[in-house]
Amino acid sequence: MKNIDSKMNVRGESLYLDDYPVKEGCLHAVVYGSPVAHGRLKSLDLSEAKKMPGVVAIFTAKDIPGENQIGSIIPDEPLMADEEIHYKNMPTALVVARSEIEARRAIHKIKAEIEELPAIVCPREAKEKKKFIVAPRTFKMGAPEDLWDKCDHVFSGTADMGGQEHVYLETQGSYASYMEDGSIRVQSGTQATSYVQVGIQKVLGLPQHMIEVETIRLGGAFGGKEDQGTPWACLASLACYHLKKPVKLVLHRLDDMRMTGKRHPYAFDYKIGFSKDHKIMAYEVECYQNGGASADVSPAVMERTLFHGGSSYFIPNIAITVYSCRTNLPPNTAFRGFGGPQGMFVLEAAIFKAAHELGIDASVIQEKNLLYEGSNFPYGQIAWNCDAKKSWEQLHQECDVEEVRQEIEEYNKTHQDSKKGMAIFPLCFGVSFTKTSLNQGFSLVHIYKDGSVSISTGVIEMGQGVNTKITQVASDILSIAPERIRIHPTNTTRTANASPTAASTGADLNGKATQVACTQIKDRLIKLAAKLLNIVDCTRINLQNEKILLDGRATEIDWNHLILQALEERVKISELAHYATPQIYFDKTKEKGHPFAYHVYGTALLVSKVDCLRGTYEIEKAHIVHDFGKSMNLDVDVGQIEGALMQGIGLMTIEELLYNEKGTLVYDNLSSYKIPDIFCAPKEVIVSPLKSKPNELALYGSKAVGEPPLCYGIAAYFSIVKAMQAFNSKMDLELSAPITHQKVMETIYQKLC
Numbered sequence: 061m062k063n064i065d066s067k068m069n070v071r072g073e074s075l076y077l078d079d080y081p082v083k084e085g086c087l088h089a090v091v092y093g094s095p096v097a098h099g100r101l102k103s104l105d106l107s108e109a110k111k112m113p114g115v116v117a118i119f120t121a122k123d124i125p126g127e128n129q130i131g132s133i134i135p136d137e138p139l140m141a142d143e144e145i146h147y148k149n150m151p152t153a154l155v156v157a158r159s160e161i162e163a164r165r166a167i168h169k170i171k172a173e174i175e176e177l178p179a180i181v182c183p184r185e186a187k188e189k190k191k192f193i194v195a196p197r198t199f200k201m202g203a204p205e206d207l208w209d210k211c212d213h214v215f216s217g218t219a220d221m222g223g224q225e226h227v228y229l230e231t232q233g234s235y236a237s238y239m240e241d242g243s244i245r246v247q248s249g250t251q252a253t254s255y256v257q258v259g260i261q262k263v264l265g266l267p268q269h270m271i272e273v274e275t276i277r278l279g280g281a282f283g284g285k286e287d288q289g290t291p292w293a294c295l296a297s298l299a300c301y302h303l304k305k306p307v308k309l310v311l312h313r314l315d316d317m318r319m320t321g322k323r324h325p326y327a328f329d330y331k332i333g334f335s336k337d338h339k340i341m342a343y344e345v346e347c348y349q350n351g352g353a354s355a356d357v358s359p360a361v362m363e364r365t366l367f368h369g370g371s372s373y374f375i376p377n378i379a380i381t382v383y384s385c386r387t388n389l390p391p392n393t394a395f396r397g398f399g400g401p402q403g404m405f406v407l408e409a410a411i412f413k414a415a416h417e418l419g420i421d422a423s424v425i426q427e428k429n430l431l432y433e434g435s436n437f438p439y440g441q442i443a444w445n446c447d448a449k450k451s452w453e454q455l456h457q458e459c460d461v462e463e464v465r466q467e468i469e470e471y472n473k474t475h476q477d478s479k480k481g482m483a484i485f486p487l488c489f490g491v492s493f494t495k496t497s498l499n500q501g502f503s504l505v506h507i508y509k510d511g512s513v514s515i516s517t518g519v520i521e522m523g524q525g526v527n528t529k530i531t532q533v534a535s536d537i538l539s540i541a542p543e544r545i546r547i548h549p550t551n552t553t554r555t556a557n558a559s560p561t562a563a564s565t566g567a568d569l570n571g572k573a574t575q576v577a578c579t580q581i582k583d584r585l586i587k588l589a590a591k592l593l594n595i596v597d598c599t600r601i602n603l604q605n606e607k608i609l610l611d612g613r614a615t616e617i618d619w620n621h622l623i624l625q626a627l628e629e630r631v632k633i634s635e636l637a638h639y640a641t642p643q644i645y646f647d648k649t650k651e652k653g654h655p656f657a658y659h660v661y662g663t664a665l666l667v668s669k670v671d672c673l674r675g676t677y678e679i680e681k682a683h684i685v686h687d688f689g690k691s692m693n694l695d696v697d698v699g700q701i702e703g704a705l706m707q708g709i710g711l712m713t714i715e716e717l718l719y720n721e722k723g724t725l726v727y728d729n730l731s732s733y734k735i736p737d738i739f740c741a742p743k744e745v746i747v748s749p750l751k752s753k754p755n756e757l758a759l760y761g762s763k764a765v766g767e768p769p770l771c772y773g774i775a776a777y778f779s780i781v782k783a784m785q786a787f788n789s790k791m792d793l794e795l796s797a798p799i800t801h802q803k804v805m806e807t808i809y810q811k812l813c
């Protein structure tokens with residue numbers, strides 16, 4: 061089935077927040093962000109700004125009727141700066157005017173008197189000063205500390221990985237309307253309608269039932285709207301609450317880039333030990349997470365780094381420690397992969413360095429240490445249906461890796477100023493929210509009198525095609541045409557307490573709930589049909605292509621007739637269903653359990669070519685063997701792989717998230733912060749499904765596909781470093797991502813003369 065949104069999207073007919081027709085009298089809000097990263101707010105002079113044309117009101121922390129608090133995991137995040145400023149561009153005042161341009165002009169007239177304090181931007185410095193968001197955590201298996209003497213080779217080093225700006229095409233925003241009884245209705249650009257509802261509840265001090273939050277779709281999110289859709293909805297609602305008028309707040313791209321948190325940069329110290337035959341005997345890593353000024357979802361991101369610190373390898377003695385460090389940056393947040401890529405990167409960096417020192421290719425170590433059937437993850441779960449080796453082998457069958465290697469060697473021998481490199485990355489990604497309680501989904505299915513079907517779930521469509529998959533489920537179970545089915549916007553009045561659409565679980569959780577709802581309605585319809593046909597044995601009845609079959613043959617009764625009869629006979633043709641992932645649990649006191657419904661495996665091979673005169677590079681080829689389980693929509697899923705690959709390549713190569721020592725984002729617009737374009741795409745991309753088993757905990761056996769393939773971008777980094785080494789084998793291997801063109805240039809001429 062084609063993605064049901066494609067047609068409207070390409071015609072520009074799909075409604076995004078900024079396209080919603082606004083009500084008469086709608087006001088526009090613009091956020092004033094603090095001019096420094098750390099300080100004490102002495103006074104705020106709003107008098108000039110208030111006199112500006114069109115300005116209706118200016119709100120500050122003092123106007124918050126409830127709590128000035130939106131922290132979702134830890135209550136450490138004020139909605140607006142009150143006495144203290146924790147990061148540059150922290151929301152400090154909200155200007156509301158007749159038009160956005162008038163509000164924006166007034167912003168410049170606000171004068172803040174601030175006692176500036178030194179800013180911390182580096183997680184290592186925060187760690188030294190013991191500024192932690194939560195206590196450090198360690199996942200451990202075996203005893204690496206006892207093994208160093210027994211290893212034949214031990215290597216240690218440091219690595220760094222930069223953050224990433226989400227660059228969702230649609231910036232953050234919300235539109236709040238005042239309803240007759242003082243309730244607030246919010247259209248919000250969020251991945252989590254219920255988080256927005258709770259945020260507004262806290263800030264306005266209203267009960268949750270007075271707040272309705274709705275999301276039609278998002279123009280991308282990538283995690284950036286999991287927690288951070290909330291502040292803008294709270295601010296718009298605050299103004300709406302006081303002024304009793306509709307208020308719209310849509311961030312300008314530049315404000316969005318400066319004010320919102322991003323993927324967490326990490327710094328690492330590692331130590332890795334090998335046996336003679338290149339088995340990893342012990343691995344220890346300390347990860348310093350740059351959390352930004354408040355917790356946001358950093359403790360959960362930290363957890364995913366712990367879970368993925370062993371990547372796709374079995375390491376019998378392993379200790380992964382993460383420090384979640386508080387710095388004066390905007391609160392860093394969820395981003396596709398959610399701390400996983402960081403945990404995987406440092407292990408690949410350790411393997412790469414070890415391979416270099418041992419004079420072998422990293423792939424020798426990789427292959428020797430892959431997870432195998434029944435091996436243990438450091439967190440206690442056992443790798444059943446483990447396809448790590450299988451995906452590695454399938455890649456090697458499909459693509460003659462030795463031949464690629466020889467071609468590269470030949471190329472490098474015959475080219476002076478241009479070098480090629482190849483890297484392989486084996487993937488293992490755990491699917492489920494690491495917080496067990498979030499693994500639940502809801503679906504509300506109604507059948508109307510004319511036989512058309514309406515479905516509301518807790519999931520949010522953000523371009524990933526989840527509404528298409530949910531339509532497929534309903535269409536299959538009820539055996540009606542997809543055109544009969546409409547997926548409605550996600551809304552807190554239809555789906556309460558929904559988990560965020562995150563952790564790649566949206567289709568599994570809400571699709572399975574839809575499966576339950578449709579099956580229950582179908583069972584009742586079959587009973588009714590049996591009654592109408594005077595049949596006792598319901599198993600003789602089936603629904604197919606809008607016909608009711610008896611013993612496999614069409615009867616007089618069709619879908620429309622059956623629905624009319626159901627209403628006549630007072631049979632319930634609506635259902636609210638709930639699905640909670642079975643079998644999963646995690647014991648935080650032991651740091652052991654079975655947190656993931658299943659794992660997604662895969663292996664990617666990337667080839668890069670570096671221009672050693674310019675420091676530029678191209679990615680020539682990406683060959684990916686990916687574990688879809690049994691994909692229920694290969695078009696949608698391959699689209700996710702390609703998008704994630706590009707985003708992962710961006711993360712590892714050209715996207716440079718740079719803050720100066722004052723906590724100012726240096727590349728704060730889309731001409732200096734470069735995201736990958738078509739020229740960054742590999743010249744050849746092959747995505748080939750792993751021949752694996754469908755997984756029963758995945759929707760229709762079709763494994764989650766949102767986040768895991770982003771990690772394939774890690775191979776881009778190592779393929780480039782490999783090419784650089786072919787030019788200069790003496791260069792430093794200090795391994796810090798992203799490997800920008802500038803960094804290539806600075807590195808490849810080291811120690812040459």
Ligand code: LUZ
Pocket residue numbers: 283286357360364394396397398492493494495498562563564767
């Ligand atoms: N969000 C979350 C996530 O709250 N918990 C998770 O485990 C997670 N994983 C990936 C992306 N978002």
Ligand code: MOS
Pocket residue numbers: 251282283284286394395396397398561562563564767
């Ligand atoms: Mo996410 S990183 O919101 O799945």
